[in-house]
Amino acid sequence: MTDTSNTNGTAPAATAQIVSSRWDTLDGHTLEGYKRSGSYRGYAGLEAALAMAPSQVTDQVRAATVLGRGGAGFPAGVKWGFCPPGVWPRYIVVNGDESEPGTYKDRILMERDPHQLIEGCVIAAYAIGAAQVFLYVRGEMAHAQERIAVALNEAYANNLVGRNIMGTDFSVDIVLHWGAGAYIVGEETALIESLEGNRGMPRLKPPYFPAAKGLHLKPTIVNNIETLSNLPWLLCNGVDAYKSYGSEASPGTRLIALSGHVKNPGVFEIPQGTTTFRELFYDERYGGGIRDGHALKMFIPGGASAPWFFPEQVDLPLEGRVVGAAGSMLGSGAIVVMDDSTDAVKACLRVVRFFARESCGKCSPCREGTSWEEKILQRIYDGYGRPSDLELLLDVADNISPGPYPVAADPANGVDAIPFPPRQTTICPLGPSSVAPITSALSRFRHEFEAKIVKRDLIPLGSH
Amino acid sequence: MSRLSEDNERLALEIIARYPRPKSATIPLCHLAQEQDGYLADDAMVHIAELVGISAAEVLGTASFYEMFKRKPVGKYLVNVCTNISCQLLGGEELLAHAEKTLGISAGATTADAMFTIEDVECIAACTEAPACQINYRYFHQVTNADFDEIITEIRSGRRTDLPAHGTLGMVRQHIAPDEVANITPPEQQSEPAWYAARNAAVATGGESK
Numbered sequence: 001m002t003d004t005s006n007t008n009g010t011a012p013a014a015t016a017q018i019v020s021s022r023w024d025t026l027d028g029h030t031l032e033g034y035k036r037s038g039s040y041r042g043y044a045g046l047e048a049a050l051a052m053a054p055s056q057v058t059d060q061v062r063a064a065t066v067l068g069r070g071g072a073g074f075p076a077g078v079k080w081g082f083c084p085p086g087v088w089p090r091y092i093v094v095n096g097d098e099s100e101p102g103t104y105k106d107r108i109l110m111e112r113d114p115h116q117l118i119e120g121c122v123i124a125a126y127a128i129g130a131a132q133v134f135l136y137v138r139g140e141m142a143h144a145q146e147r148i149a150v151a152l153n154e155a156y157a158n159n160l161v162g163r164n165i166m167g168t169d170f171s172v173d174i175v176l177h178w179g180a181g182a183y184i185v186g187e188e189t190a191l192i193e194s195l196e197g198n199r200g201m202p203r204l205k206p207p208y209f210p211a212a213k214g215l216h217l218k219p220t221i222v223n224n225i226e227t228l229s230n231l232p233w234l235l236c237n238g239v240d241a242y243k244s245y246g247s248e249a250s251p252g253t254r255l256i257a258l259s260g261h262v263k264n265p266g267v268f269e270i271p272q273g274t275t276t277f278r279e280l281f282y283d284e285r286y287g288g289g290i291r292d293g294h295a296l297k298m299f300i301p302g303g304a305s306a307p308w309f310f311p312e313q314v315d316l317p318l319e320g321r322v323v324g325a326a327g328s329m330l331g332s333g334a335i336v337v338m339d340d341s342t343d344a345v346k347a348c349l350r351v352v353r354f355f356a357r358e359s360c361g362k363c364s365p366c367r368e369g370t371s372w373e374e375k376i377l378q379r380i381y382d383g384y385g386r387p388s389d390l391e392l393l394l395d396v397a398d399n400i401s402p403g404p405y406p407v408a409a410d411p412a413n414g415v416d417a418i419p420f421p422p423r424q425t426t427i428c429p430l431g432p433s434s435v436a437p438i439t440s441a442l443s444r445f446r447h448e449f450e451a452k453i454v455k456r457d458l459i460p461l462g463s464h
Numbered sequence: 465m466s467r468l469s470e471d472n473e474r475l476a477l478e479i480i481a482r483y484p485r486p487k488s489a490t491i492p493l494c495h496l497a498q499e500q501d502g503y504l505a506d507d508a509m510v511h512i513a514e515l516v517g518i519s520a521a522e523v524l525g526t527a528s529f530y531e532m533f534k535r536k537p538v539g540k541y542l543v544n545v546c547t548n549i550s551c552q553l554l555g556g557e558e559l560l561a562h563a564e565k566t567l568g569i570s571a572g573a574t575t576a577d578a579m580f581t582i583e584d585v586e587c588i589a590a591c592t593e594a595p596a597c598q599i600n601y602r603y604f605h606q607v608t609n610a611d612f613d614e615i616i617t618e619i620r621s622g623r624r625t626d627l628p629a630h631g632t633l634g635m636v637r638q639h640i641a642p643d644e645v646a647n648i649t650p651p652e653q654q655s656e657p658a659w660y661a662a663r664n665a666a667v668a669t670g671g672e673s674k
Contacts, residue, residue: 053663053664053666053667054660054663054664055664055667056667086656088654088655088656088657089651089654089655098589099586099587099589100587101548101549101550101586101587101591102549102550102587102591103587103589103591104589104590104591104592104593106589107589107590129656129657129660131647131654131657132484132647132648138589139495139530139532139601139633140532140544140588140589140598140601141589141601142600142601142602142632142633142634142635143602143603143634145633145634146634146635146636148638149634149636149637149638150636152638153636153638153639156640156641156644162640162644162645162646163644163645163646168659169658169659169662170659170663171646171647171657171659172646172647173482173640173645173646173647173648175482175483175638175640175648176638177488177491177492178491178492178495178633178634179491179530180491180494180495180527180530180531180532180533181530181531181532181533182529182530182531183586183587194491195488196485196487196488197487197488197489197490197491197516197518197526198487198526199525199526199529200529200530201529215484216484216485216651218651257591257592258592259550259553259591259592259594260549260550260553260554260594261553261554265591265592265593265594266592267592300549304548304549304587334591336549336550336553336591338553342553346552347549347552347553350547350548350549350552351549354548354549354586354587357586358586360529
């Protein structure tokens, strides 16, 4: 057992280390430790950035194809370019509301290397000309809040944030903001609503990007913690060095939280786009294989919102486009491995229950639909399912996400993959995400559902 | 029950000054009130409304959306057991059942001595360390039943001084001294930063960028 000291999370040996290089350094979270240890010298990236024009920093980030690590995988440099010219002020909101089930990477970055994140924020603020940066940290993460507060106080005292940063004419404020417990606030427009002091409900689109109208209806860039944590290393080592990791389409590295039924669960930094799920699950440097005496049954490749994959997908690389075409998504880098001891109905119910509990209530298909999905699944699981329930379940799901829902290919049954993303009748993807576990589990393990429904018919008459 | 104390009101004003508009401080101030009283009291919400310039109903409207704000007193220690998928696979539900048995209450309830409240919570981002729980938002990883009982015994005997009472989150706050603030004003008072225009222009004309 580890307690509040947080000694978990494994900085993998002999693999790429762009963002995880200080995880095992005891004082890596202090300014002194940040400057001394790690795969680059702390705040040297900011120094390099300040020697360039803001537009040149943006060009570098664009040239490196730094993909957003929050879920959608949108290139950060391109997103920055969406700020309409001549509209001021511009804001940066850092999304540290990590709460997608299975995801555990931003918390480590905040707890163990807060200065790396702060330096990334300052670089981004410089590149787009931001007036202010808001660092939105999930409310439940008390330790991360402490570490960032200490680091920010240090950074202000050392002229790394605030007025005349590093003695130049460049100034920007970073404000630490705590959330208060709401998964939906991870959606960028809900995040902005929450930051304005409102209920965290996603905004109606268009405008599609907060870069056009965000915080206080001003241009706002919302970036993930991991995305910004990549910037100091990139500015220190350059675009070519960054692109030497990973694949052409997805350069750099990625933090993957591997949880569930593997021998060695952990958070690993892997080259993006080239590592396969098989390597990740079975390689000794990573998962080390499925638990003894068990075989892989299914896995979630990108957080609870992602449709499930099955054993025949393990040779796919962790590359956004490939995984999307195969019917799922890499999402937030959260992989949950389930072995043959797992009850598909129970796992499906648990994930659906999460979405039902976290639906913000703004759109009726999601508000009503997710709770009906949960109720139907619960009665099936409890042995009180009705024969018509499976069709009813799919019908409710179809009201949230009409048409064929993305599923993985099933060669044994001649089923082709339906690519991600799904269609939706809701403002945000939360509701449609609740459909992922249902179609995934039903497409492959319908017999498990039917067995639970049939069970009820087998109760002998007169036994009540 | 109570409005913010004088000290906390001073802190509240410092927090409000960090935002372009005061209303943004609503959630941070609700945390402050909860830290003071252990829960979010009605009078505190009225006080917050006065400070940020909105109605008390708006504060309630915002606060009631977020599950961390407790509008009724809870135990001094809030025990949050994760039962989401990664924890469920490795015994999260069994841990919750054990916690309920140890404390003699079911999830959602508070012990008679007002020491503990148990909650069955969604993912707390400790998935690779399942099963996990939080006590007053401090993490406990790979918790066995014996571990859990030991922690509870330690708390009951007053040996866990590292766990502040419910309501306190980060024990260190960000402070920005007034003379260190770079540029915090309402959005309508903002324009293109002078340094930004100058530095980009220097490159456009082929000159030195610094």
